[in-house]
Amino acid sequence: MRSSGLSRRRFLTYSGGGLAATLPLAAVAAPPVWAQPRFSSDPFTLGVASGDPLPDGVVLWTRLAPDPLAEDGLGGLGTRWTVPVRWQVAEDERFRRVVRSGLELATPDLAYAVHAEVDGLRPGRDYYYRFRVGNAYSETGRTRTATDTSESLTASSSLSFAFVSCNNYSDGYFTAFRHLADEDVSLVVHLGDYIYEGAGNDTIGRGHLPATEIFSLTDYRIRYGQYKSDPDLKAAHAAFPWIVILDDHEVDNNWANDLDGQDSGGEAFLARRAAAFQAYYEHMPLRRDALPSGPNARLYRRLDYGRLAEFHVVDTRQYRDNQACGDGRQFDCEERLDPARTMLGAEQERWLLDGLGDSDATWKVMANQIFMFQGDSAEGELRAFGMDTWDGYAAARQRVFDGVQARGVENFVVITGDAHRSVAADLKANFDDPDSATLGAEFLGTSISSSGDGSDQDEWGRVWLAENPHLRFHNRQRGYAVCELTPDAWRTDYRVVEYVSRPGAPIGTRARVHVTAGVPGIAGVEQ
Numbered sequence: 001m002r003s004s005g006l007s008r009r010r011f012l013t014y015s016g017g018g019l020a021a022t023l024p025l026a027a028v029a030a031p032p033v034w035a036q037p038r039f040s041s042d043p044f045t046l047g048v049a050s051g052d053p054l055p056d057g058v059v060l061w062t063r064l065a066p067d068p069l070a071e072d073g074l075g076g077l078g079t080r081w082t083v084p085v086r087w088q089v090a091e092d093e094r095f096r097r098v099v100r101s102g103l104e105l106a107t108p109d110l111a112y113a114v115h116a117e118v119d120g121l122r123p124g125r126d127y128y129y130r131f132r133v134g135n136a137y138s139e140t141g142r143t144r145t146a147t148d149t150s151e152s153l154t155a156s157s158s159l160s161f162a163f164v165s166c167n168n169y170s171d172g173y174f175t176a177f178r179h180l181a182d183e184d185v186s187l188v189v190h191l192g193d194y195i196y197e198g199a200g201n202d203t204i205g206r207g208h209l210p211a212t213e214i215f216s217l218t219d220y221r222i223r224y225g226q227y228k229s230d231p232d233l234k235a236a237h238a239a240f241p242w243i244v245i246l247d248d249h250e251v252d253n254n255w256a257n258d259l260d261g262q263d264s265g266g267e268a269f270l271a272r273r274a275a276a277f278q279a280y281y282e283h284m285p286l287r288r289d290a291l292p293s294g295p296n297a298r299l300y301r302r303l304d305y306g307r308l309a310e311f312h313v314v315d316t317r318q319y320r321d322n323q324a325c326g327d328g329r330q331f332d333c334e335e336r337l338d339p340a341r342t343m344l345g346a347e348q349e350r351w352l353l354d355g356l357g358d359s360d361a362t363w364k365v366m367a368n369q370i371f372m373f374q375g376d377s378a379e380g381e382l383r384a385f386g387m388d389t390w391d392g393y394a395a396a397r398q399r400v401f402d403g404v405q406a407r408g409v410e411n412f413v414v415i416t417g418d419a420h421r422s423v424a425a426d427l428k429a430n431f432d433d434p435d436s437a438t439l440g441a442e443f444l445g446t447s448i449s450s451s452g453d454g455s456d457q458d459e460w461g462r463v464w465l466a467e468n469p470h471l472r473f474h475n476r477q478r479g480y481a482v483c484e485l486t487p488d489a490w491r492t493d494y495r496v497v498e499y500v501s502r503p504g505a506p507i508g509t510r511a512r513v514h515v516t517a518g519v520p521g522i523a524g525v526e527q
Contacts, residue, residue: 030107034081037134041066045075046225047234048131050143050241051285052303053187055123058143058241060087061285062131064112068225069209073218075225079108086132087116093128093140106133111221113282123148124306141238144186147306153362153487159305161187162240163367163445164480165247165417167233168193170200170208172449172500174232176479179495179507181235183482188240189311191417192247192369193450194284195220195227197276204501215272220279228283237285244284245299245313247369247418251276254388256322258295263322270295300348302355309485310361312352316369319345323387329377330392331384339395349399357407362487362517366414371423371444372397374431376467377460383467389418401429404439411517412440413490415481420447420454421461422481422494424473424513426521434469438521443492443513445481449500454478456510472522475510490515 037043045068049061064083065075072078082105089100100120106112114131121127124147131138147159162185167174180188197220200208209226210219227233248254251273254261260269277292284290290297300315321341325333335341344352356364366372370389378384385391404412414427423444430436446454454477461474479496492513497505512526 030082030105030109031080032082033105034083037081037083039066039134039136043133043136044131044138046228046283047237048129048138048141049237049285050129050141052243052287052301053144053146053241054303055146055148057117057119057121058127058145059285059287060089060114060116060118060129060131060141060143062114062138063228063283064106064114064133065225068229069222071218071222073221073225074108074111077108077112082107083112083133085114087114087129088132089118089121089127089129091125091127095128095130099127111279111282115286115288117287121145123151139238143241146304147308149304149306149360151306153307155487157306157308157487159187159308159485160185160482161189161485162480162482163189163191163415163417163443164448165191165445166193166420166447166450167227168196168200168447168450169227169230170196170202170206171452172204172478173206173503173505174230174448175500175503175505176448176495176497176507177230177236178232179497180480181232181239185240185482187305188236188242189367189415190242190244191367191415191445192245193249193418193447194244194246194280195223196249196450197223197252198249215275217275217278220276221282224279224283242285243303243311243313243367244286245315245367245369246280246317248317250280251317254323254327255317256320257318259322261327300351304361307361308487309363309365310355310359311365311367312355313367314344314352314369315348316343319343319348320393324392325387327387329384330387331378331382333385333387333392336385336387336392336394339399341393341396343390343393343396349396353400353403353407356404356409356412359409363411363413363485363490364409366412368414368416370418371416371442372414373423373425373427373442373444373470374468375464377463379463379467401427401439405429405437410520411515412520413515414440414442415483416442416444417447419444420451420476422446422473422475422477422479422510423464423471424492424511424522424525425468426470426472428470431468431470440520441490441515441522443481443483446475446477446479446494446496448480449478453499453501454496473511473513473525473527477510479507479510488517490517
């Protein structure tokens with residue numbers, strides 16, 4: 001067994017007050033170590049999680065919070081102590097074959113969150129992990145490392161993963177997360193809107209805490225404490241490693257770069273964004289290089305799953321221009337066509353296109369927040385588009401598509417959240433010309449609970465299908481998507497629940513959508 005993290009010698013040195021420079025930055029100015037912590041209640045109320053899997057390791061996460069809704073946002077621990085937290089990784093659920101272990105320091109400046117970066121594991125393997133503080137043990141989580149890129153593809157090579165988004169606590173129960181925990185997948189990708197910043201509503205007995213819109217770091221921490229106390233969400237985190245990326249509601253609805261959703265910027269919004277980013281990091285299984293610096297955080301990144309799939313996780317919030325024509329749904333907005341406008345920023349746009357072009361993976365997956373297909377929502381000759389989506393940045397979208405085409409990128413697939421509805425679409429070189437080249441496919445996934453109980457179809461979906469021939473499927477129920485990848489094919493199962501306004505809804509498959517490797521676009525839809 002190998003050990004990593006904070007060594008015993010470093011721990012004893014720190015608790016004795018010397019050599020602070022050897023400690024992680026967050027711990028340098030931390031209060032004294034509570035060498036033998038004792039808790040009167042469970043310190044692991046927020047569960048456990050793992051994330052950003054590599055072939056040789058993962059990030060393990062927990063946060064100590066005996067009282068996750070404590071008014072100071074620190075989980076009932078105050079600011080008095082630094083708390084040593086031990087972790088173990090084993091090949092079996094009973095921890096008879098422990099292969100890695102270590103110790104991290106949980107400090108009040110990060111709300112007693114723990115991010116343990118584990119290495120030395122074997123690729124493509126299931127592992128079990130847990131935390132211990134004093135005599136208290138966390139629940140056991142299961143994780144899985146990524147496949148090694150040196151492994152050759154065979155006919156039996158496969159990857160199953162799920163993608164999710166938009167879990168508004170006050171809009172509905174997280175029943176879909178409970179069903180997700182029972183799926184046979186290796187990975188979950190969360191595409192944003194993990195929390196909602198607004199006051200919400202209390203019509204089903206799940207009112208937000210605090211009961212108002214949140215702005216401060218304390219408020220964001222309490223809101224995360226409420227969400228992450230949900231047993232269904234905890235079960236889904238404990239079952240699989242997650243890749244996460246934020247969208248707008250983790251900060252403010254429709255924020256863009258240095259402006260909030262009401263086009264107000266300045267120091268007040270940057271302070272809010274810094275608070276929101278810190279709280280996001282504190283509650284997600286992210287690596288240390290995602291630790292925010294004030295209102296900025298490097299969140300876009302790439303993760304390989306052998307030679308079968310590569311995930312290009314983009315950030316469509318921090319670097320974008322403000323929404324065109326005053327945001328919202330607009331007719332005849334010329335500003336959205338301005339080639340000077342950007343969604344990703346120049347640096348990230350180059351990073352994305354170069355990565356797609358250089359990838360040796362069969363499937364090039366862009367993990368994206370807001371839908372990329374053209375979505376005309378007006379009947380007849382008039383055309384209307386949403387300015388917060390890629391439609392509001394049409395020239396920037398075209399640059400990406402032109403880059404994909406110029407680089408000869410094959411098997412380009414975009415997975416998307418945000419819209420609270422499911423769509424399978426062809427991505428066209430020119431959406432206004434149905435005969436133009438198809439460059440890839442997009443799978444828009446619905447919400448876990450946001451917008452409440454859904455329906456199979458609605459008027460918006462009817463118009464979308466009628467006005468946009470590249471849309472091949474639409475549904476407005478709640479749920480998630482499960483994707484099965486092989487070297488020859490991709491299949492997305494849209495998994496839906498009948499209701500979220502009360503617990504206990506059953507799960508079913510609304511549609512299965514197929515893509516054939518080497519043939520861009522949707523190959524078929526089973527309904």
